[in-house]
Amino acid sequence: MRNLWIFINRYSAFFLFIIFFTIGIVLTLKNNAYQRNVIINSTNSVVGNAYAKLNVIKRYLNLRQVNDSLALENAQLKTRILTFNSIDSTKTSVIKDTVNHQQYTILSAMVIKNSINLANNIITVNKGSNDGIAKDMAVISPQKGVIGFVLDVSPHFATIRTLLNKDTYISVVLKKNNAYGSLVWGDKNFDFRKAYVKEIPNHFKVNVGDTIVTSGAGGFPKGIEVGRISKTQISTGDSFMTLEIALFNDFSTLQYVYIIKDRYSSEIKNLQETSKNEQ
C-alpha cells in the first residue's frame, strides 16, 4: 500500500494529467454540440461500415442459393415467354360489328418468308384458313401501300402473291382526278421500290409527284395510298399512258402485313360473274 502510494506520488503529474484531461474532454463532449455530433456520426459510420462489410461477406456466402433461385426464376420466365409466343394475340383482334355492317375486317399476320428479287415474288405469312383467310383476299402493308393478294391458304399459313409478281394487277386511281389505271410491277422491272401504272387514258393531265390510291375494286378498300408518280413521259404508242411510280412501302423490310377480309367479296364476285354471263 505504501509502495503504491509512493508510485502514485512519484507519477502524480501523469495521473493528475489523466484526471484533469479526462474532465476536460468530458466537458468538451458534454457542452459542445459539434463535437458530440462528430462523435455520434463517426461511431455511426464505424458501425455502418462494419455492417456493410459483414453484409458483403454474407452476400458472398449466399451466392449459391441466390444463383439457384435466379436460375429457377429464369427457367420459369423463359417458359412463360414461350407460352406467350405461341399464343397469337392478334387472333382475337377481329371486331364484331353488327351495327354498321362493316365491310372490311383486318387481320394482321407476320411474314415468315419474304422474297423481293425473283421475277414472281411470294410472301408466306403465319395465318391460314383457321384464321379466316381465304384465297384472293387483299393484303396491305401496315404503314402505307399495298402488298398483293392471297395466293393459297393452308390451315395455319398463307402465301401472298405480292405486287412484285407478273400476275398481279391492282386497280388504282389517280387521287386528284380519279383516272382509273392498273398497277403492275412491270415486265423488265426488278426494282422493288418501283412499279408502273398502265392504262390511264392519255387525256388526263398527270404530274410527277401525284399520288396513286387504290380504286376500291378488286378487294382493296378505296383510297389506300400506293405511291407517287416519279416519271410520266413513257411512250407506249397507244391511247393509254404508262406512269412510273415510287412505292410508299418497302418490301425488303416487311415484317407484318394486314390481310383484308371483305364481307361482300363473294357477293360482288357472283354479281360480276352473272353480269359477264349475260353479256
Add this chain to the structure above:
Amino acid sequence: MNSKLVFYNIIRWFLLLFVQIFLLRNVIFYNLSTPFLYVLFLLVLPFGIPNFLLYLIAFGTGLTLDAFYDTLGVHTSACVALMYVRIAFINLSLNRDSIDEPEPSLGNMGFKWFTLYATLCIFAHHIILFFLEAFKLNEFIYTLTRALLSMVFTLFTVLLTEFIFHNRKSA
C-alpha cells in the same frame, strides 16, 4: 513563494486573459494562424507550486478562456496538456534542488532553454486545442497546418512579450 509573486501572477493572469480575449481573439491570419498569448501565464508560473495546484490553475484558466471562446472544455484540456508537458520538461531538464530563480521566464532561464520549453509546451497545447476543435482526422493535414502555424505565431508573441518585459526587469 512570497505574496508579491502571487500578486504579480494574478495581475499577469488578468492582463494576459484581457489581451487574449479582447484583442488576440480577433487576430487571425487566413483562418490558419491565431496567437494564444495567454499560455505565457501558464509557462511562467513560479516553480515550487504543487502539481495539483498547477493543474487546478491550468484548468481554471482554460475554463475562463472557454467561457469567452464558447468552446467549453477545449481550452481546458489543452491547458491541462500544456501543464503536463511543463511539469515533465522541468522535471527532466532541471534539478529540483538547484532552482534559484522564482519562475521559468526568459530572463531567468536563458533564451535557449526558454525557447525549447515554450516550443514544447505550446506545441502540446495547440495540438490538443486544434484537434479537439476539429474533432476528426478527416482534415488531418489542414488541422495540423493550423496548429503548427498558430504555434509559430504564439511562440513569436510569447518570446516578444518576454523580451519586452522581463529583460528590462532583469537588466
